[in-house]
Amino acid sequence: MAITSANQLELLQTADAVAREKMIDPSLVIEAMEESLARAAKSRYGAEMDIRVSIDRKTGRATFTRVRTVVEDDAVENMQAELTVKEARVYKEDPQVGDMLIDEVPPVEMGRIAAQSAKQVILQKVREAERDRQYEEFKDRAGTIINGLVKREEYGNVIVDIGAGEAVLRRNEKIGRESYRPNDRIRVFIKDVRREPRGPQIFLSRTAPEFMAELFKMEVPEIYDGIIEIKAVARDPGSRAKIAVISYDGSIDPVGACVGMRGSRVQAVVNELQGEKIDIIPWNEDAPTFLVNALQPAEVSKVVLDEEAERIEVVVPDEQLSLAIGRRGQNVRLASQLTGLDIDILTEAEESERRQKEFAQRTQLFMDTLDLDEFFAQLLVAEGFTSLEEVAYVEQDELLSIDGVDESTADELQARARDFLEAQNKKAMERATELGIEDSLVNFEGLTPQMLEALAEDGVKNLEEFATCADWELAGGWTTIDGQRVKDDGLLEKFDVSLEEARDMVMTARVMLGWIDPEDAAADPDAEGADEEAQADEEAEV
Incomplete structure (x- = not known):
């Protein structure tokens, strides 16, 4: 098959028809044709030649050209596509390295195999162009x-x-x-x-929480206009969902606007989601208040928030427990997803029993360590003292405010507490030394003897080993495995070392060792810890 004047226009017509059918640019089809014709020409003139084809966009005429590049004398690698400056002088005056010599060559006759190959090239290019168009169309959607x-x-x-x-x-x-x-x-x-x-x-x-949010945006004009914002969505697809909304206009009730007149707006979303029940909840910046709303219709008596662990403890009346938990734990699970907190639900009886147990444990602690009778130990616990450190180093005025405690009694209490703590420190230091703790870690500021003992027992015995620890390894953290949050125990967690404090200590150790620049540590103090925490989460999930 030769590219003759009889079928030159046919090339353009074919390109236009394919472009319309596939909804792509006609020039892309013509470029594919040029490449396929160039391949056919190379099979005729030689694969090492640089043969290029140009199709006129108006007439359809295909021009075949051979391109040769001028290179340095010792840089010729392909004799068919390159030539030296000396050789180029035959064709051009004063040639320079990098110049191109272009010669037109006769069109080729395309046999059956060449035509089939050209067809495959064109189809492949058209498919790639169609895929690119489809990706560009949908990537932003x-x-x-x-x-x-x-x-x-x-x-x-x-x-x-x-x-x-x-x-x-x-x-x-x-x-x-x-x-x-x-x-x-x-x-x-x-x-x-x-x-x-x-x-x-x-x-x-159809199960993504964002799907529900987008449906509400379509049904509620105030959401589309930005007057009402959807802050969070939690779904048990096909069964129940909770959606938290806030209004930036004091005159508009966000819940009422989403429900609509006689429930028309929310009902339209429910119908689209096959009858999925939807609780619309007012969002609140205060986490405990928001959680109380999220647990509706259950009533909540008390909320205790642990922000560091991202956990929240909820106390409900005994008769409200099943309602708060919901069928198969659905209500509390959705509330947890909505707030981003782990929720522990206790009845008032369970919470009272736990408080009594904690009171008894602290009372026993003071009785055993300070040699006090039960009444005096209970008095300390009732006044809010929870540890020996508090008794030993609190301002004496706080002890004197307790009924029946005079100055001499306060002095004696603090002396006993300090003596006990010093004995504990000495014992812990001896144990850490026995385990091989090194001075580089002993002299590190911020680590107590008990902390050094805990580190040594886990094999962390010098500053280098300490500096390789991740912040969550020291302070503990939470890992999500199969959708469930699992507790990671930290080496120093029992000493109430926070994640931020652990991160600061690790970064200080790395600066002392010269592993990182002090300015970098100050500029982004938690980057390293965040990276290690993310890596640990990934490893745990695997």
Whole structure:
């Protein structure tokens, strides 16, 4: 097949038809044709030659040219595509290194094999262009809702026609009770768009919390306008959901606006989600207040927040326990997802029993260590003293404020507490020395003898080994495994060392050893710890 004047215009017509069918730029199709013709020409003239083809965008005429590059005398590697300055003088006056000599060569006759090869090149280029177009079209639409047409189901996954291509609704992204037949219309959330070797992959979802948020945005104009904001969403797809909203206009009730007149707005979302029950909750910056709202309809008597551990303890009346937990733990699980906190629920009776147990333990501690009778020990606990350190180093005025405690009694109490602590420190230091603790760690500021003993027992015996520790290894932390938060015990956690304090100590050790620059440590003090914590989470999940 030769590129003659009879079929020159046919090239342009073919390119235009393919471009329209695939919805891509016609110039991309013509470029593919140029590349395929160049390959055919190389098979005719020689693979080492630099043959290029240019198709005129108006006439369709294909021009075949041979390109040779001028290089240094000792740099010639390809005799067919390169030539020296001396050789180039035959064709051009005063040639320079880097110049190109372009000669037109006769068009080639394309046999059956060459034509088939050219066809494959064109199809491949068209497919790549089509994939690029599809990716560019959908990459910015991730996080939005789209309507599609069900095409088929494969191994539980639904293939959806979204107009410019196909997308996948995976089995675990479908609401449990849903089933689809070919040609059913479906509303879905574009969860992710990825560029992969086999083409862009568009992943859909109907279980994502963002899907519900986008549905409310469509139904509630105030959310679309930004007057009301959705702060958090937690879902048990197909069963129950909780959504937290806040209004930036004092005259608009966020819950009422989302419910709508006679529940019309929320009902539209419920119908789309196959009857999923939705609790709309006012958001509050105060975590305990927000949690009380999130646990509705259960009543809450008391809330105790542990911000460092991201845990919260909730006390409810005995008869409210089952309501607070919900069927199969659903209510408390959704409230936990909504607030981002681990929630422990206790009844008033359980909380009272625990407080009595703690009171008894602290009383016994003071009786054993300070040689006090039960009444006096209970008096200290009742006044809020929880440890020997508090008794030993508190301002004496706080002890004197206790009924029946005079100055001499206060002095005696503090002396006994200090003597006991000093004996403990001496014993701990002897044990750490016996285990091989080194002076580089003993002299490190901020570590008590008990801390040194705990570190030595775990094999951390010098400053270098201490500096390699992650902050969470010292202070403890939480790891998410299969959706459940698991406690990681820290070497110094029992000494009430916070994550921030542990991070500061590790960074100080690294600065002392010259591992990092002091300015870098001051500029981003928690970067290293955050990286190690993330790495630890990944390892734990694996």
